[in-house]
Amino acid sequence: MCRQIFFNEFNQDRVGYFVPGTTGANTLASRDLCCTNRMASENICSHAGHLVVAGVNANISAASFDDSDATPPVLTAYLLGADSPLEFQNKHIVKRSGEQTAMVVVCSTAFTITEEVELDLVAEFRNPYGYVPGIKYGYIIGYGILSASYLVRAPWLAACGRTTSSCLCLSLVAVAAADVWWPVPVAP
Amino acid sequence: MAPRSAIRGAAWWFAVIAAVLFVALRPAHAYIYHLPNRVLGEHPDATGDDASADVQLAALPLSEGPMFSLADAPFGSDLPFIELTGTAMLKTGRDREPTTVVNVVRGCLRCSASAVCACDMV
Numbered sequence: 001m002c003r004q005i006f007f008n009e010f011n012q013d014r015v016g017y018f019v020p021g022t023t024g025a026n027t028l029a030s031r032d033l034c035c036t037n038r039m040a041s042e043n044i045c046s047h048a049g050h051l052v053v054a055g056v057n058a059n060i061s062a063a064s065f066d067d068s069d070a071t072p073p074v075l076t077a078y079l080l081g082a083d084s085p086l087e088f089q090n091k092h093i094v095k096r097s098g099e100q101t102a103m104v105v106v107c108s109t110a111f112t113i114t115e116e117v118e119l120d121l122v123a124e125f126r127n128p129y130g131y132v133p134g135i136k137y138g139y140i141i142g143y144g145i146l147s148a149s150y151l152v153r154a155p156w157l158a159a160c161g162r163t164t165s166s167c168l169c170l171s172l173v174a175v176a177a178a179d180v181w182w183p184v185p186v187a188p
Numbered sequence: 189m190a191p192r193s194a195i196r197g198a199a200w201w202f203a204v205i206a207a208v209l210f211v212a213l214r215p216a217h218a219y220i221y222h223l224p225n226r227v228l229g230e231h232p233d234a235t236g237d238d239a240s241a242d243v244q245l246a247a248l249p250l251s252e253g254p255m256f257s258l259a260d261a262p263f264g265s266d267l268p269f270i271e272l273t274g275t276a277m278l279k280t281g282r283d284r285e286p287t288t289v290v291n292v293v294r295g296c297l298r299c300s301a302s303a304v305c306a307c308d309m310v
Contacts, residue, residue, distance in 0.1 A: 028249065094270065106247075117228050120223075120224050122272070123250045131220065135253050
């Protein structure tokens with residue numbers, strides 16, 4: 001069974017079950033994500049093989065930053081045999097600013113076999129202004145000005161390259177190309 | 189010392205190559221993550237009960253840090269989203285009866301019992 005879940009820093013505590021007595025901090029990496037038969041028998045979660053999400057199928061309390069935040073949406077797909085690949089295209093609209101995570105989880109329903117799932121995945125995180133990550137949005141204006149300045153100087157660079165033999169021209173072209181390449185935040 | 193023509197030629201060739209690279213490696217595409225051939229698996233113990241020891245093998249978390257909501261964005265007017273596209277295929281394990289292929293737990297608007305599921309989870 002293949003599941004995809006989208007959550008953010010405000011509701012991530014709802015995902016997974018932190019076994020009491022486990023050494024280390026209660027983080028996503030230290031929690032059990034799939035509901036096992038034992039957990040179901042102890043009424044921690046309702047269905048073995050399902051992803052444990054408080055408020056969906058688990059009777060656990062989550063110390064969320066904001067209890068009013070929406071329960072993370074989960075998409076579940078049952079995989080057939082090796083000859084039946086599952087195609088998926090799932091879009092999650094970000095409604096609240098903050099750290100965002102998408103996660104693909106494979107849980108077994110039978111717990112009697114070893115299952116492996118091969119994924120070919122493309123992940124897009126798109127902000128309202130484009131694909132540049134939120135933590136880098138401040139660069140956009142600065143690099144935009146830098147790009148514009150190189151465009152203004154482009155005729156001079158061209159003339160420089162045609163009329164002189166200085167290696168300075170080569171280095172200027174290289175710097176301009178490197179600077180202009182990075183910052184353009186336009187969606188394809 | 190290199191002759192002038194050689195330096196000039198190198199500069200122009202570099203400019204042409206840079207332009208081609210700029211078009212081929214568009215900056216927006218640099219922020220779309222391609223993850224081919226990732227294998228996730230779950231390995232239950234002999235009793236078939238407790239898979240917690242290896243359960244982290246079953247998860248692939250993808251995060252890009254903070255994102256803006258439409259209301260908080262400093263500029264831009266498009267709806268912010270996370271989109272996962274791809275295929276998943278069982279590599280090992282028993283074959284199953286082709287009954288339910290897609291089962292939506294919550295929030296999926298357009299899914300059918302076929303091998304393809306397209307959802308807009310709002």
